Amino acid sequence: MSDDLRSTDPEIADLIAAEVDRQRDMVRLIASENYVSTSVLEATGTVLTNKYSEGYPGKRYYEGQQVIDQVETLAIERAKALFGVDHANVQPYSGSPANLAVYLAFLSPGDTVMGMALPMGGHLTHGWSVSATGKWFRSVQYGVRKETGRVDMDEVRELARAERPKIIFCGGTAIPRTIDFPAFAEIAHEVDAILVADIAHIAGLVAGGAHPSPVGHAPVISTTTHKTLRGPRGAMLMSDAEHASALDKAVFPGLQGGPHNHTTAAIAVALKEASTPEFRDYAHAIVANAAALAEGLLSRGFDLVSGGTDNHLILIDLANKAIPGKKAAKALDRAGIELNYNTVPFDPRKPFDPSGVRLGTSSVTSRGMTTADMDRIAGWIDAVVSAETAGDESAVEKIAAEVHEFARSYPMPGLLTD
Numbered sequence: 465m466s467d468d469l470r471s472t473d474p475e476i477a478d479l480i481a482a483e484v485d486r487q488r489d490m491v492r493l494i495a496s497e498n499y500v501s502t503s504v505l506e507a508t509g510t511v512l513t514n515k516y517s518e519g520y521p522g523k524r525y526y527e528g529q530q531v532i533d534q535v536e537t538l539a540i541e542r543a544k545a546l547f548g549v550d551h552a553n554v555q556p557y558s559g560s561p562a563n564l565a566v567y568l569a570f571l572s573p574g575d576t577v578m579g580m581a582l583p584m585g586g587h588l589t590h591g592w593s594v595s596a597t598g599k600w601f602r603s604v605q606y607g608v609r610k611e612t613g614r615v616d617m618d619e620v621r622e623l624a625r626a627e628r629p630k631i632i633f634c635g636g637t638a639i640p641r642t643i644d645f646p647a648f649a650e651i652a653h654e655v656d657a658i659l660v661a662d663i664a665h666i667a668g669l670v671a672g673g674a675h676p677s678p679v680g681h682a683p684v685i686s687t688t689t690h691k692t693l694r695g696p697r698g699a700m701l702m703s704d705a706e707h708a709s710a711l712d713k714a715v716f717p718g719l720q721g722g723p724h725n726h727t728t729a730a731i732a733v734a735l736k737e738a739s740t741p742e743f744r745d746y747a748h749a750i751v752a753n754a755a756a757l758a759e760g761l762l763s764r765g766f767d768l769v770s771g772g773t774d775n776h777l778i779l780i781d782l783a784n785k786a787i788p789g790k791k792a793a794k795a796l797d798r799a800g801i802e803l804n805y806n807t808v809p810f811d812p813r814k815p816f817d818p819s820g821v822r823l824g825t826s827s828v829t830s831r832g833m834t835t836a837d838m839d840r841i842a843g844w845i846d847a848v849v850s851a852e853t854a855g856d857e858s859a860v861e862k863i864a865a866e867v868h869e870f871a872r873s874y875p876m877p878g879l880l881t882d
């Protein structure tokens with residue numbers, strides 16, 4: 465860290481240093497998080513943050529865009545090439561505003577949207593009741609089948625036929641299985657809806673060829689840039705040519721003012737990194753690690769929603785372990801293993817104290833951990849759950865020491881040492 469920050473604001477400097485240590489010392493399994501590279505981190509901390517550039521490259525409302533136009537154009541062109549789309553907008557501030565722009569582009573208030581219910585694995589912005597998207601639009605929600613834990617495409621089709629939504633969202637925040645884009649596309653086509661693939665969680669897997677691409681099936685694709693894609697906090701909207709201008713107008717001037725140019729630059733860097741052969745290996749390693757972690761958990765008697773995983777994400781239903789998700793998550797955090805409590809489909813418990821925990825392997829894969837390490841992590845998770853159930857805090861502390869030593873033995877990407 466620079467001496468400037470340390471002398472201007474030692475309190476914040478100390479807190480940032482503490483967070484560096486925390487991220488280095490933990491086994492981070494939050495499925496929506498990652499470690500960005502030093503290059504991405506560097507790009508976010510630049511003078512590009514000083515510049516206003518409302519509009520789009522070549523069509524701005526402020527002067528002085530000689531450099532920014534090139535930055536944004538690079539980001540756009542890289543997104544188009546990497547994902548194979550006609551159009552990309554790299555300005556949305558984050559995933560939620562990106563999705564709101566989709567509504568603004570194609571719906572009027574009161575129109576019908578269909579998405580996956582939040583407790584089933586969807587996202588708030590797919591029409592969940594507490595979200596603006598559930599309050600200002602007429603929302604119908606699909607879920608998963610109880611026996612399989614997988615999206616019930618028959619239910620999706622029936623609901624779509626009965627409710628005639630204008631847009632259908634597929635994708636979500638807690639879906640451990642491959643999203644069947646062709647099946648969603650067929651249904652959307654049948655009811656004349658626009659299919660929106662929200663690939664926020666899996667964008668890195670799609671880019672790296674470790675999950676099928678929605679391109680050619682979903683005319684509109686929304687994604688964050690900071691989950692498996694390993695970019696800065698931000699988002700992109702991608703589309704075919706037909707839907708491009710409505711999306712652009714919705715982002716600016718519909719919803720946002722000036723784009724965050726430092727973020728745009730970091731997105732461009734992340735997209736360049738994501739187009740390398742090394743990133744393909746990384747994406748496949750994430751999936752291999754998740755499969756190994758799932759195996760390690762299953763062999764220790766954990767109940768996984770849908771019985772396993774196809775991607776980076778695992779959802780454990782702890783009902784058979786006699787410990788609720790929040791209690792388990794807090795004990796695991798004390799033991800150096802960071803994840804989040806999460807509802808499971810048909811959860812009998814309340815969302816603020818649900819039955820499950822959610823895990824993902826993008827961050828541990830970014831640290832360089834491999835499938836052999838996943839069994840150790842599964843073993844620690846099992847031991848912590850047992851210790852916590854037995855009220856044995858000293859066992860949790862003992863595990864914490866092992867976990868921290870293990871985590872520290874892997875380099876941390878983006879750790880700026882000077």
Ligand SMILES: *Cc1c(COP(=O)(O)O)cnc(C)c1O
Binds near residue numbers: 688698
């Ligand atoms: C994370 C996520 C979002 C929202 O992203 P934010 O950047 O947190 O606003 C939207 N949709 C899905 C499916 C997500 O996983």
